[in-house]
Every structure is written in C-alpha cells, then in structure tokens.
Amino acid sequence: MTHLLDPTAGAGSSRDGLDAWRDLPAVQQPSYPDLAVLKDVIGTLTTVPPIVQPHECDILRTRLAAVARGEAFLLQGGDCAETFDANTAEGIRGKVRTLLQMAVVLTYGASLPVVKVGRMAGQYAKPRSSDVEGSTGLPSYRGDAVNELHGNRTPDPQRLIRAYANSAAALNFMRAMATDGSADLEKVHDWNTAFVASSPLGHRYEELAQDIERALAFMRACGLDLSSMPATQGVELYSSHEALLLEYERALTRYDESGERAFALSGHLVWVGERTRDLDGAHIDLLSRVANPIGVKLGPTTTPEVALALAEKLDPLRVPGRLTMITRMGAGRVREVLPPIVRHVEAARGKGSVIWCCDPMHGNTTETANGYKTRHFDDVMSEVRGFFEVHASLGTHPGGVHVELTGDEVTECTGGAYELTAEDLAGRYETACDPRLNNGQSLELAFLVAEMLQAARATTSR
Ligand code: TRP
Ligand code: MN
Numbered sequence: 001m002t003h004l005l006d007p008t009a010g011a012g013s014s015r016d017g018l019d020a021w022r023d024l025p026a027v028q029q030p031s032y033p034d035l036a037v038l039k040d041v042i043g044t045l046t047t048v049p050p051i052v053q054p055h056e057c058d059i060l061r062t063r064l065a066a067v068a069r070g071e072a073f074l075l076q077g078g079d080c081a082e083t084f085d086a087n088t089a090e091g092i093r094g095k096v097r098t099l100l101q102m103a104v105v106l107t108y109g110a111s112l113p114v115v116k117v118g119r120m121a122g123q124y125a126k127p128r129s130s131d132v133e134g135s136t137g138l139p140s141y142r143g144d145a146v147n148e149l150h151g152n153r154t155p156d157p158q159r160l161i162r163a164y165a166n167s168a169a170a171l172n173f174m175r176a177m178a179t180d181g182s183a184d185l186e187k188v189h190d191w192n193t194a195f196v197a198s199s200p201l202g203h204r205y206e207e208l209a210q211d212i213e214r215a216l217a218f219m220r221a222c223g224l225d226l227s228s229m230p231a232t233q234g235v236e237l238y239s240s241h242e243a244l245l246l247e248y249e250r251a252l253t254r255y256d257e258s259g260e261r262a263f264a265l266s267g268h269l270v271w272v273g274e275r276t277r278d279l280d281g282a283h284i285d286l287l288s289r290v291a292n293p294i295g296v297k298l299g300p301t302t303t304p305e306v307a308l309a310l311a312e313k314l315d316p317l318r319v320p321g322r323l324t325m326i327t328r329m330g331a332g333r334v335r336e337v338l339p340p341i342v343r344h345v346e347a348a349r350g351k352g353s354v355i356w357c358c359d360p361m362h363g364n365t366t367e368t369a370n371g372y373k374t375r376h377f378d379d380v381m382s383e384v385r386g387f388f389e390v391h392a393s394l395g396t397h398p399g400g401v402h403v404e405l406t407g408d409e410v411t412e413c414t415g416g417a418y419e420l421t422a423e424d425l426a427g428r429y430e431t432a433c434d435p436r437l438n439n440g441q442s443l444e445l446a447f448l449v450a451e452m453l454q455a456a457r458a459t460t461s462r
C-alpha cells in the first residue's frame with residue numbers, strides 16, 4: 001500500500017498492536033506523491049505534545065457513562081469540515097456559544113446534565129465517495145488536513161502539521177471559553193431570550209424560555225449567587241472528530257503515564273465514519289486499541305449483527321461510557337431500521353451498554369435543482385423525532401444528538417423559522433463540505449429536542 005509508511009522504518013514502528021492496522025485494508029487514505037515528506041511530518045507529529053490528556057478522556061468517559069445509564073444527555077456539534085481559514089476566534093466563539101445556548105435549553109428539558117462535545121478542534125479530514133470530483137475532474141477535496149478546497153488538490157503531508165497546530169489553537173481557545181465567563185449560565189440564557197424575542201417562531205419557544213427564567217429567578221431567590229459559583233460560571237467542554245487519517249492518529253497516539261493504556265490524543269472523543277467502519281479494516285483495529293471514548297457511525301444498511309459485532313470489537317469489556325453508536329438513518333427510515341439494531345445490541349450486551357446518539361444530518365442530504373447540497377430542517381427534526389419514538393417504544397435511553405452546525409447565520413439548510421428556500425441558499429452558502437444548521441436553526445432544534453426530552457421524562461417517571 002503506497003499511501004502508508006513502512007511500519008519497520010523510523011517513527012511509529014512499534015509492534016505492540018498499535019500498528020496492526022498497517023496490515024489491514026485502509027480505505028479513504030490520501031495518496032501522497034512523496035512518502036519521504038510524509039515520513040518527515042510523521043516524525044515531527046510523533047514528538048509534539050499531545051492535544052488532549054488521557055485524564056481528560058477518562059473524565060469524559062465517566063460523563064458518558066452517565067449518559068449510558070440514562071442520567072445525562074450528549075450534545076455533539078460543529079462543522080462538517082473545519083477549515084484553517086475559518087479557524088478564527090470569531091468562528092470558534094460562535095460555535096461554542098451555539099453549543100452552550102443549546103445546552104442550556106436541553107439541560108432544562110431533560111432535567112439532566114448535558115455533556116458538551118464540540119465537533120471541533122480536529123475535524124479536518126473528510127471521506128469521499130470518489131477520488132475524483134465529478135463536476136471538475138479534479139482530485140476530491142479530502143479536508144484541509146489533506147489538500148486545498150480552492151487550489152491545489154494534490155495531497156500535501158505538510159498540511160497535517162497545520163491541522164495539528166490549528167487543532168491545538170482551537171482547543172486552547174475552547175478551554176479558555178469554558179471557564180472565562182463566556183459560559184455564564186445567566187448570560188447564555190440572555191442570548192436565548194434575545195433569540196426567542198427575535199425569531200419569527202419565537203412564541204413557539206417562549207414558554208420554555210420563561211420556565212428557565214423562572215428557574216433562575218427561583219435559585220437567586222433562594223440565595224444562590226449565580227454570578228460567583230463555578231457550577232453556573234463554567235462548563236466542561238470536550239473535543240471530537242472523525243479519526244480518518246491513520247498516520248496522523250497513530251502519530252498522536254501515546255501511552256498514559258503508567259504505560260498501560262494508549263490514547264488517541266488528537267481529541268477527547270474520536271469516531272469512525274460509516275465509510276471506514278469495516279469490521280476487519282484498519283480504522284476499527286486502531287480505535288479498538290485506544291482507551292478514549294469512541295464513536296461509530298451507523299447508516300441505514302447496517303445489520304443488527306454488524307452493529308453488535310462492532311460494539312463487541314470496540315468495547316469487548318463493556319466499559320461504561322466507552323462506546324457511542326451514532327445512528328444516521330434518514331427521516332424516512334429511522335423508525336423501521338433503528339429498532340432491530342437497538343434491540344439486538346441491548347439484548348446481547350445488556351441495557352445501556354452503549355450510548356445511542358442521533359445524527360439527523362447525514363441521512364437527510366438532498367440536492368436542490370439549482371445545485372446546492374442541502375438538508376431540510378423538517379427532515380432533520382423528523383429523524384430526531386423518529387429516534388425518540390423508537391427509544392420510547394423500546395424503553396431505551398435516547399442518549400444524545402450529533403449535529404452539523406455553525407454560529408454564523410449561513411444559508412445552507414432549508415426550512416426553519418425563516419423558511420429558507422432553495423433560492424435563499426445562494427445568500428450565504430459557505431460550508432467546505434456538508435450543509436450546517438445556522439445559529440437560529442440550531443436553537444430551534446434544541447428547543448424542540450428539549451420538548452421531546454421533557455415528554456420522555458414525563459412518561460418514564462410515571
Ligand atoms: N456547569 C453547569 C453545566 O455545565 C451549568 C452551566 C453553566 C451551563 N453554564 C452553562 C449549562 C452553559 C449549559 C450551558 O451544565
Ligand atoms: Mn458531514
């Protein structure tokens with residue numbers, strides 16, 4: 001395989017199992033013109049400090065264990081594909097704020113803690129259905145870690161260093177926002193109030209926003225000084241991305257201090273995509289050997305048997321919080337294909353042995369007559385609703401949502417309170433890959449999901 005380094009040469013040559021993937025089929029890897037440059041870059045990435053720490057990954061796993069038990073809810077969101085150009089203070093701030101705004105509403109709706117995980121600080125690689133772009137004949141854009149969207153499409157290993165640096169800078173900024181007052185509960189709630197006041201569908205969300213207002217007033221009246229408590233001032237914020245580029249992930253895979261467990265320290269949670277989750281493939285092998293919380297995406301053609309086999313391979317010991325199954329079935333199919341999968345996995349491994357998380361984006365992508373890839377807000381909501389219905393009927397926990405979003409007022413998904421149409425998409429269509437919910441659409445989703453969580457709670461506590 002020309003795109004992979006010789007495992008016996010230089011960096012990354014260990015034979016402790018962390019390189020076993022090198023002998024397995026590895027799909028979706030870039031074909032670099034010059035492997036000497038790749039080798040050099042990987043040498044560098046093997047010595048740089050890791051982006052996250054094993055201890056943080058462990059804490060996230062305990063938070064996710066609460067999700068698995070039905071005692072917390074997972075919110076995962078961010079760009080489809082981050083880009084180096086858009087990795088700005090403003091861009092990160094917008095996404096973090098959006099996640100926090102959603103989290104407040106969901107925390108209230110669920111009456112449960114919300115585990116906040118950005119699809120951020122590392123989401124720089126994209127799997128593609130074809131090596132060549134149909135419309136241009138150019139090599140496909142594979143994410144900023146690989147090649148340029150507007151420019152040179154030849155994969156350049158040096159871009160892995162930029163991906164590392166941009167991820168580290170973004171996470172540094174996110175860490176600051178988690179505790180510097182940006183996450184102040186009252187402030188975030190005030191943004192939501194402003195959203196409700198200005199949205200054409202604001203009246204639909206007013207009641208919930210007022211309930212939150214009253215809850216905050218109640219806490220203040222009880223003598224809690226909300227402006228000075230760490231619990232109301234700060235949040236835990238985690239990073240996640242698709243672990244696609246094996247050389248990059250391997251270079252940032254390190255042992256903890258005890259030398260007993262290896263972690264992919266490129267991010268807190270890493271997931272395997274629907275296109276690379278072959279049971280006997282390289283991606284599943286590498287991630288089965290690291291101790292991070294792991295996600296795996298499951299599409300509508302996944303059989304219950306394969307879902308179970310993936311769970312057993314990625315989490316043979318059934319470690320609470322270890323594995324999140326991110327289902328992306330499409331609004332039209334979720335009610336039919338999800339139940340047998342959930343039933344089979346839970347029957348074999350026990351209730352709550354994995355987290356069920358709904359990705360309502362990837363199964364609902366369409367193309368408009370004027371050539372834009374889009375998703376209709378109603379389809380997105382319909383899949384979330386189907387996900388909740390399925391879990392309600394099976395008595396299992398609808399553990400979380402995974403969405404593609406941005407804090408900017410882009411026009412990429414149709415529908416929502418402003419009823420964006422195909423014609424509106426030209427206005428601000430900025431995504432480097434898939435269409436994202438804008439800030440307003442993300443908040444609408446959060447309000448609607450909060451209602452579903454409230455309803456789910458009302459039925460289970462009866
Ligand atoms: N620390 C709590 C939490 O993370 C409460 C909180 C503070 C919060 N700021 C927030 C919740 C912003 C959501 C969003 O849940
Ligand atoms: Mn996407």
